[in-house]
Amino acid sequence: MEHSKHIWRGAILLTAALTALVVGRHFLIPESFGEMGFYRGDALYEFMASPPVHGAPGACAACHDDVAAAKAQGGHRTVECEVCHGPLAVHVKDGEKVGDMPVDRSWQLCAHCHRYLAARPAAMPQIDLREHLDLGPQDPFPAEACLGCHDRDAIHSP
Numbered sequence: 001m002e003h004s005k006h007i008w009r010g011a012i013l014l015t016a017a018l019t020a021l022v023v024g025r026h027f028l029i030p031e032s033f034g035e036m037g038f039y040r041g042d043a044l045y046e047f048m049a050s051p052p053v054h055g056a057p058g059a060c061a062a063c064h065d066d067v068a069a070a071k072a073q074g075g076h077r078t079v080e081c082e083v084c085h086g087p088l089a090v091h092v093k094d095g096e097k098v099g100d101m102p103v104d105r106s107w108q109l110c111a112h113c114h115r116y117l118a119a120r121p122a123a124m125p126q127i128d129l130r131e132h133l134d135l136g137p138q139d140p141f142p143a144e145a146c147l148g149c150h151d152r153d154a155i156h157s158p
């Protein structure tokens with residue numbers, strides 16, 4: 001009989017731990033968890049309540065119809081303005097300009113989509129950067145390397 005003491009101790013400890021787990025879980029898990037899946041349901045409503053930062057396609061055309069019209073004619077017709085510039089919210093609020101829209105003039109912006117990569121579809125216009133810019137293997141890239149030849153109009157409507 002006296003040798004069963006350690007079994008009782010173990011059993012009591014195990015029961016206490018399980019009770020703590022069940023009670024703790026009840027208090028620690030947010031109420032809406034599992035409502036719609038393995039996540040906190042309220043997170044969805046919190047996301048829905050946050051203000052949108054990007055405009056709908058065409059949001060820029062309301063004020064920049066010249067650029068939008070040019071873009072619709074050229075190779076960049078499928079590239080949204082906000083991809084190269086920035087989100088509408090930094091620039092416009094309630095139909096008024098509230099801040100400057102970033103303008104990225106770096107060669108990196110263009111290289112992001114046009115540098116030759118074997119994995120890109122062959123139909124995508126791609127260039128070997130150094131060959132296209134006539135740079136030797138050690139030459140540094142000029143900061144605005146692409147704009148010298150592809151000017152503003154060409155960029156919006158290549």
Ligand code: HEC
Nearest residue numbers: 060064067068071076079080081084103104105151152155
């Ligand atoms: C492929 C990338 C790209 C897309 C898409 C694009 N832009 Fe641009 N945008 C540029 C670059 C780069 C410049 C800077 C041109 C320069 O300095 O010659 C520029 C310049 C401008 C300027 C002149 C800024 C200044 O300070 O002179 C305006 C305005 C502008 N873009 C608006 C738009 C609008 C509106 C759209 C969509 C209809 C758009 N852009 C789409 C890359 C882009």
Ligand code: HEC
Nearest residue numbers: 059060062063081082085088092095096097099100101103
């Ligand atoms: C409510 C009108 C309005 C909307 C919508 C709007 N802009 Fe502008 N934007 C302006 C005004 C006003 C200027 C300053 C005068 C100018 O350059 O035409 C400006 C200037 C710019 C400039 C030059 C840098 C600066 O901030 O002065 C860029 C680039 C630009 N806008 C891009 C965009 C892009 C991209 C969008 C869409 C995501 C957009 N704009 C939507 C009104 C607007």
Ligand code: HEC
Nearest residue numbers: 075076079083084109110112113123124125146150155158
């Ligand atoms: C977000 C991706 C993206 C960025 C950034 C981008 N482009 Fe493009 N560009 C494209 C796509 C897509 C096309 C059209 C491909 C097609 O016609 O199928 C294109 C087409 C072109 C063309 C026309 C090629 C032809 O043979 O018709 C030129 C030139 C060009 N881009 C230059 C530039 C320059 C310069 C920059 C930087 C200011 C730039 N692009 C930034 C995606 C991009």
Ligand code: HEC
Nearest residue numbers: 107110111114125126127129132133145146147148149150
């Ligand atoms: C020295 C002038 C010059 C510079 C600098 C330059 N380009 Fe070009 N680029 C050209 C010419 C010329 C063409 C061929 C004419 C055309 O198709 O528009 C061309 C064509 C392209 C094309 C289309 C290629 C194709 O296969 O259809 C892309 C994309 C392009 N350039 C991207 C860039 C990018 C990105 C940069 C900056 C890293 C850049 N260019 C810098 C002159 C230049």
